[in-house]
Amino acid sequence: MDFTDGRLVYRPGDDGYEEEIAGFQTGFTQRPAIVFAAGSADDVVAAVSYAAQAGLPVGVQATGHGLPGSSEGGVLISTRRMDSVRVDADARTVTVGAGVRWGRVVEAAAAHGLAPLNGSAPGVGAVSYTLGGGLGILAREFGYAADHVRWLDVVTADGTLRHVTAESEPELFGGLLGGGANLGVVTALETGLVPVARLYGGAIEFDGREVDPARVLRAYEAWSRTVPDELTSSVAALVYPDMPQLPPHLRGRYLITVRVACTGSEAAGERLVAPLREIGPAVSDSLREMPYTESHTIHSDPDFPHSYYGDSVVVGELDVEAACELLALTGPAAGKMHVVQINQLGGALAKPAGNAVPYRDAGWLVRVLSPFDPADGTDLDAVRAVHERAFGLFAPGAVGRSLNFAFAAGERGDGLYDTETRKRLAGLKAMYDPANLFRRNYGVS
Missing domain, CATH: 3.40.462.20 (Vanillyl-alcohol Oxidase; Chain A, domain 3)
Known part of the structure; x- marks a missing residue:
C-alpha cells in the first residue's frame, strides 16, 4: 500500500490489496489498477479527481453484494471505513455513511423504538441498497427506502462534493434515488425512520x-x-x-x-x-x-x-x-x-x-x-x-x-428502467458525468 496525497491507496501486489477488493460476491472479480480506501468525503473527492485526470473508470464498493460483473483496471473506491451512524430520534431520521451495513442501522434505531426501511440481509450496505430503490421487509406498508431519503452528499465527476436535497437540486436528487451509482459517489445520506419496535x-x-x-x-x-x-x-x-x-x-x-x-x-x-x-x-x-x-x-x-x-x-x-x-x-x-x-x-x-x-x-x-x-x-x-x-x-x-x-447481470442493461425514466437519467448522466467516469455499474446512457 502507499499514500497518494496523504490518502490510503492500494495497488496490485501491495499487502492488503486482496483484502481491500474482496467482497460478498466471489464469482466475479474486480482487479482495479488503484484502490482508494476512503475514510472521508475528502478521500472520495481525491479519488474521483484522480480518476478524472487520468481518464480512468470508477467503481465503488461497500460490501460487494451487487457487482455488475468482472472488471480490470481503473479506480475502485472502497467505502467500508465510512461507517458512521447517527440517529435523530426526535426527527425520526438516521444519517449513514457510505459503508454502513443495515445491521448497524437497525440496532442504532431500535434503541429509540424506531426502525429503518432495510432489506432482508443485515450485511448489505445501506447506501447502495437505497440508491437501487430498496425493497424492504415492510415495503408494502412504507414504500421503497429511496422514497424516505431527506438529503444526500455526493461527489460528482467534476470532483465537487454536493449536498443535494429535493429543494436544492431536485433533478439530481430524484436521479440519484433509483439511479444506482451512475451519477456520482454518495458519501452519506439522511433517511427517515418508522416507529416500529x-x-x-x-x-x-x-x-x-x-x-x-x-x-x-x-x-x-x-x-x-x-x-x-x-x-x-x-x-x-x-x-x-x-x-x-x-x-x-x-x-x-x-x-x-x-x-x-x-x-x-x-x-x-x-x-x-x-x-x-x-x-x-x-x-x-x-x-x-x-x-x-x-x-x-x-x-x-x-x-x-x-x-x-x-x-x-x-x-x-x-x-x-x-x-x-x-x-x-x-x-x-x-x-x-x-x-x-x-x-x-x-x-x-x-x-x-x-x-x-x-x-x-x-x-x-x-x-x-x-x-x-x-x-x-x-x-x-x-x-x-x-x-x-x-x-x-x-x-x-x-x-x-x-x-x-441484478446480481452480476451487467451485460444486460435493458429493462432496468421504463423509457421515460431512462431518458431522464441519460440526460442527467450527460450533464453530471459527460465522460462516463462512473461506468462500472448498470449504465443508463
Whole structure:
C-alpha cells in the first residue's frame, strides 16, 4: 500500500490489496489498477479527481453484494471505513455513511423504538441498497427506502462534493434515488425512520417433495389477494445441497417457504396467516411476534461470501401457471441449486415519489439467483441458459427488471428502467458525468 496525497491507496501486489477488493460476491472479480480506501468525503473527492485526470473508470464498493460483473483496471473506491451512524430520534431520521451495513442501522434505531426501511440481509450496505430503490421487509406498508431519503452528499465527476436535497437540486436528487451509482459517489445520506419496535413475522416451510409446490404457490397467490398493505410477504423455493455445513433439517431438502412481516398485533398476525397453515404439513413454522432487531431471521439470508448470478423480472400480475413451471424448472430436476423468490408488491410501493425507482404499478417481482462455482463443474453459460428459460416464462406480462436484484447481470442493461425514466437519467448522466467516469455499474446512457 502507499499514500497518494496523504490518502490510503492500494495497488496490485501491495499487502492488503486482496483484502481491500474482496467482497460478498466471489464469482466475479474486480482487479482495479488503484484502490482508494476512503475514510472521508475528502478521500472520495481525491479519488474521483484522480480518476478524472487520468481518464480512468470508477467503481465503488461497500460490501460487494451487487457487482455488475468482472472488471480490470481503473479506480475502485472502497467505502467500508465510512461507517458512521447517527440517529435523530426526535426527527425520526438516521444519517449513514457510505459503508454502513443495515445491521448497524437497525440496532442504532431500535434503541429509540424506531426502525429503518432495510432489506432482508443485515450485511448489505445501506447506501447502495437505497440508491437501487430498496425493497424492504415492510415495503408494502412504507414504500421503497429511496422514497424516505431527506438529503444526500455526493461527489460528482467534476470532483465537487454536493449536498443535494429535493429543494436544492431536485433533478439530481430524484436521479440519484433509483439511479444506482451512475451519477456520482454518495458519501452519506439522511433517511427517515418508522416507529416500529416490534413486528409479527417469520417463515413457514413446506417440504416440496411431500407437499406439491404448485399447491403451495397457488394457495399463496390466492391468500396474497386478501391481505392488507400492512403485510409484506414473499414465497421462496430452493433445493438445499447435502452439505455438512448446513443444519441437519436443511440438508438435501427441497423447501417452499412463505415469508411474512407485518406491523399489526400478534393476534391480528395469527388471524392473517391462518390460511397458510392450512396448506399442508409444515417442516417448520417460525411465525411469531418479535423485536425488530430479529427481523433478519425472517429470511435468514446467507452471511458468508459466495459466488452467484441473479436477475429478476417485474410483472403486472402474477401468471401462476408460469410460476409453477418456474418451480418445476428450478427444483430437484434441475440438478443444480437455484433460489427462486416471488415478492408481492403493491400497497405503498405504488405511490408516486418523484425519484427514479420505476414500475410502481407492478404487482409482483420474480427473482432467480443461482450459486455457481466452476471448480465443481457449474458452468456460467448453463446458468444463464436456465435464467433465459425461467424469465422467458413471464415474457408476456413482463414490464422490466429490478436494479437491486441484478446480481452480476451487467451485460444486460435493458429493462432496468421504463423509457421515460431512462431518458431522464441519460440526460442527467450527460450533464453530471459527460465522460462516463462512473461506468462500472448498470449504465443508463
